[in-house]
Structures are given as structure tokens and as C-alpha cells.
Amino acid sequence: MYISAFVNGALLGGALIIAIGAQNMFVLRQGMARDQVLTVALLSSTIDAGLIVLGALGLGSLIATMPWLVPFASWGGAAFLIVFGCLSFYQGLRPKKTSLETKGDVTSSFKKAVLMTLAFGLLNPHVYLDTVILVGGIAASYALDLRLFFVGGAVLSSFLWFFSIAYGARTLTPLLQHPAGARILDFAVASMMFIVAANLIVDQLASS
Numbered sequence: 001m002y003i004s005a006f007v008n009g010a011l012l013g014g015a016l017i018i019a020i021g022a023q024n025m026f027v028l029r030q031g032m033a034r035d036q037v038l039t040v041a042l043l044s045s046t047i048d049a050g051l052i053v054l055g056a057l058g059l060g061s062l063i064a065t066m067p068w069l070v071p072f073a074s075w076g077g078a079a080f081l082i083v084f085g086c087l088s089f090y091q092g093l094r095p096k097k098t099s100l101e102t103k104g105d106v107t108s109s110f111k112k113a114v115l116m117t118l119a120f121g122l123l124n125p126h127v128y129l130d131t132v133i134l135v136g137g138i139a140a141s142y143a144l145d146l147r148l149f150f151v152g153g154a155v156l157s158s159f160l161w162f163f164s165i166a167y168g169a170r171t172l173t174p175l176l177q178h179p180a181g182a183r184i185l186d187f188a189v190a191s192m193m194f195i196v197a198a199n200l201i202v203d204q205l206a207s208s
Helices: 002-018 022-033 037-064 069-093 110-122 125-139 144-167 169-177 179-207
Strands: none
Touching: 002 125, 002 144, 002 179, 022 037, 022 110, 022 144, 022 169, 037 110, 037 125, 037 144, 069 125, 069 179, 125 144, 144 169, 169 179
């Protein structure tokens, strides 16, 4: 059970942050420019992890006082994951490539790196939906001991992802710019979404 909770958290955390967005684009650009890479990767991971923990503990405690919200969060989370997975799968069927533009301003100091990373990490409303609401709500469906493993898996995925794209940016760039590489990324996201959704549904059916 502990391993299952940890794996579910890791898969969910990974699936939510792998989809390329503004924050990931910024981290990739910094990695490609080799500019304040450690600062950007560490702070991005810490922001994501902090929001996950706040969602799991804060929102989880709130939901625990209202038992009827637990199945609601689980079924709602499963539905969201299935829809998001279908969208990712559909995107994978379409020929496209991820454009990673390296032109333009990049950070040139520690202070600028911190400010820009905070902006990309905290000013995106989808970040709160994914980490605080979705991950926190699903984490609340686990008992406290299992919830810690679930959160641990999600946090680990966050650190692994941001450090991987920051330091592996120059290697990832040709892959992500190729339509086949972009498709693989979309199919991977869809697969992880479907797996976690299936586990949530099975758990709810077993407990009902």
C-alpha cells in the first residue's frame, strides 16, 4: 500500500508538470543558456513541492472534516485526469513540434533568476489548480501515513523533473523540437494520467 501510494503520487506529480508550460519553458531556456541553472532548478522544485505539501496538508485536513468530499475529490480527480489524458493523447496524434526559442533576454544575476523563477512559479493560476487543489484533494483520500508517501512521490517527481530539464536541456532540445519527440512526450503524459485515474477508480469502487 505504501509503495502504491508513493507510485501514484510520483505518476500524478510527474504527469502534471511534464506538460510543457511557461514555467518549464523558462527552465529549459535557462538550461540551454547555462544561466543560473542550479538556482532556477532548485527554486522551481521547491515552489512546486511547497504548494504540493500545502495542498495535501491544508486542503487535506479540511476535506477530512467533511467525509463526503473524499469520494467527490477522488471521482472528480479521476474525471479530470481522464479528460486531460485524452487531450494529451489527441495532441500526440497530431504532427507538431515544441518550439524552444532561445533568443531574447535571459537572467544575468542571482537576483534576477530568483525573481523570474518566482514569477513563473507563482503567477500561473494553473499551478494552484494542479498542486494545491488537484494533488491536495487526491492526497486527502489517503490515510495520513499513506498520504505522506503520496506527497513524497509527487515531490520527488517535481525535483527530478526540474533538475532533469534544467541540466539536460541541451540534450532534450533536439528531441522536443522533432514531431516524433513531441508525440512521445504527449503519449507519456496521457499514459500516466490514465494509470493514476484507473487506480483512483479502483480504490473508490473497493471502498464503496
